[in-house]
Amino acid sequence: MASSSTAAAFVVLPFPSPSSSDDSDDANTLPPPPVTEPEVASPHHPPPPQLQQLERDCNLAMKELARAGDVDQVVHLFSDLMLSASSAGVPPSVLCYNTLLNALAEEGRAVEARRVFDGMLAAGVAPNASSFNILVKLYAWRTAEFHLAYDEIHAMRRHGVVPDVGTFSTLVTGLCRAGKLDEAWGVLDWMLQEGCRPMVHTYTPIVQGYCRQGRIEEATNLIGFMEEAGCPPNAVTYNVLIRALCDDARFDEVEQVLAEIETKGHQPSTVTYNIYMDALSKKGMAKEALKQFEVLQGKGLHPTAFTLSIILNCLCCNSRFSQAIPILERSTELNWCAAVVAYNTVMSRLCDMGRWPAVLELLANMIKKCIVPNSRTFNIFIHSLCIAEKLSVAKKLVYNQGFPANVVTYNTLIHSFYLSGEACEAESMFAYMTEVANIAPDEVTYTIMVDGLCRQGKFDKATNCFKESLKDRLSKDLLTTLLNRLARSDRNGNILVTFQEIERQGFVCGYMIFEDTVRSICQVGFRQHIKMFNLQFLLDGMLGPGKEVYPVHKG
Structure with missing residues (x-):
């Protein structure tokens, strides 16, 4: 059986991010690759x-490439190693095979991983526990083919390998992710029959599974059972429970759990307080969140970039910029981890208040501190310029490609040009985005364009723009926007063309789309008796002779 340290390194429970923002420093991550065990004896000469x-050297390089997500390069590097090993009359070691296996498993490339494993057996390289654990992880986490995960565990003994706590914990984690909690308990019974004692990393996924299903009382009871079983919960276990309580706004119980942790001689981590403070902040309880920050500091814990982002957001929400900006500027001096996240938080709030000079000043300060702006930083700055009606400056920045513009950047500018009455500039920006910058428009882009063109009375162009959007999918919201505008202007012909194009592109208009169409038409006056004939004409044209309204969609 693997040691406690090995199992702890092998399975680290991933827990949901405390923020939906990409700027969170506590992002939801998959557990690290399995720890590779010492190479077993090989029948080949050393x-x-x-x-x-x-x-x-190759193994280290493959691991780095795998961490960077370049799995194809891992495959190529292993192929080169195979050639060198073959010329020496020996196959690569099990360590190198495991590195390749794990890279493929992390990408969910099950067929290739299976082929590599079979090739390892054919080459006479004996797999070790990590080899099988990787396959169990692949089938239990990536492909959810649990019968194959069970097959791998049964196959281990045929190869003289004993399943360890990491093997079973991996399977339990996959089952809990899939909501199969009863089956996960069955795996725990199996472990005990095999003489393998469950560890905290085996129980914690079940705690998380209960929390995901809203069964917080059962999760709490399980934590109590862990204590009685001599397997006390760790920080990750408590964080899972605290997050679930925060999601339900059960903050009094969070305080009880925090007190319980300290009673047992443990100390909540910075991540624990991040979860709590983030939840308080999102519930509008900024003062309470700031109090928890004081508690965090009082315990000597070091704030992360995400901690700082939460605190700055609380201060900004209370319009306490006089406190927020100095904290940001003195973050290095205070030894706090101020990253681009923190600057984005304050800049975004300043932007909402129309204080674009302050946004520009913060942008200059972060660049001076060698903090690299990201696309969100740039979009906040562009939005600030648009609010300040400095569209020509914003346009030049985008055209000079001094910052990483994306579809959000262009949507902001196109919308702002339409709002300011500069329709030609908006259309020019759309053309530049698609033809020069080679950035594909999204649903928001098409909605802005369709609405803007209709406001100018360019109904044929707006209809054509909608047709173009159908290459991706049929957007009900975009269709509603177009129909509302066309109905208000009695553009019956364009409405019929729109529905003909929807059908031509292979979509079947469900009854909800027709219901929304009738509602849109009626809301702009067709319910008046004088226009009822037009409504009947439109319905006949949309449905056509012998057609029915299907509640389905081909796309």
């Missing part, structure tokens, strides 16, 4: 020293 060094 490789020469030069090949051993090459294997070590």
Whole structure:
């Protein structure tokens, strides 16, 4: 059976991010790759020293490439290693095979991973526990083919390998992610029958599974059971419970859990307080969140970038910029981790208040501190310029490609040009975005364009723009926007063309779309007796002779 440290390194429970923002420093991450065990004895002669060094170097390089997400390069590098090993008359080691297996498993490339494993067996390289654990993770986490995960565990003994706590914990985690909690308990019984004692990393996924299903009392009871079973919960276990309580706004119970943690001789981590403060902030309880920040500091815990972002957001929501900006500027001096996240938080609030010079000043300060702005920073700045009616400056920045503009950037500018009555500039920006910058428009882009063109009376152009959007999918919201505008202007012909194009593109208009169409038409005056004939004409044209309204969609 693997040691406690090995199992702890093998399975680290992933928990939901405390913020939906991409700027969170507590982002939801998958557990790290399995810890590779010492290489088992090989029937081959040991490789020469030069090949051993090459294997070590290649293995390190493959791991780095895998962390960077470049799995294809991992495959290529292993192929090169295979050629060198073959010329020396020996296959690559199990360590190198495991690195490749894990990279493929992380990407969910099950067929390739299976082929690599079979190739390892054919080459006479004996798999170890990590080899099988990787496959169990692949089938239990990535592909949810649990019968294959069970098959791998049963196959381990045929190869002289004993399933360890990491093997079973991996399977339990996958089952809990899929909501199969009863089956996960069955795996725990199986572990005990095999003489393998469950660890905290085995129980914690079940705690999280209960929390995801809203069964917080059962999660709490399980934590109590863990204590009685001599397997006390760790910080991750408590964080899972605290997050669930925060999601339900049960803050009094959060305080009880925090007190319980300290009673047992443990100390909540910065991540724990981040979860709590973020929840308080989102519920509009900024003062309470700031009090928790004081508690965090009092315990000598070090704030992360996400901690700072939460606090700055609380201050900004209370319009306490006089406190927020100095904290941001003195973050380095205070030894706080002020990253682009924190600057984005304050800049975004300043932007909402129309204080664009302050946004510009903060942008200059972060660049001076060598903090690299990201696309969100740029979009906040562009939005600030648009609010300040400095559209020409914003346009030049985008055209000069000094910042990483994305579809959000262009949507902001196009919308602002339409609002300011500069329709030609808006259309020019749309053309530049699609033809020069090669950025595909999204649903928001098309909605802005359709609405703007209709406001100018360019109904044919607006209809054509909607047709273009159908290449991606049929957007009900975009269709409603177009129909409302066309109905107000009695553009019956354009309405019929719109529905003909929807059908031509292979979509079937469900009854809800027709219901919304009739509602849109009636809201702009067709319910008046004088226009009822037009409504009947439109319905006949949309449905056509012998057609029915299907509540389905081909796309």
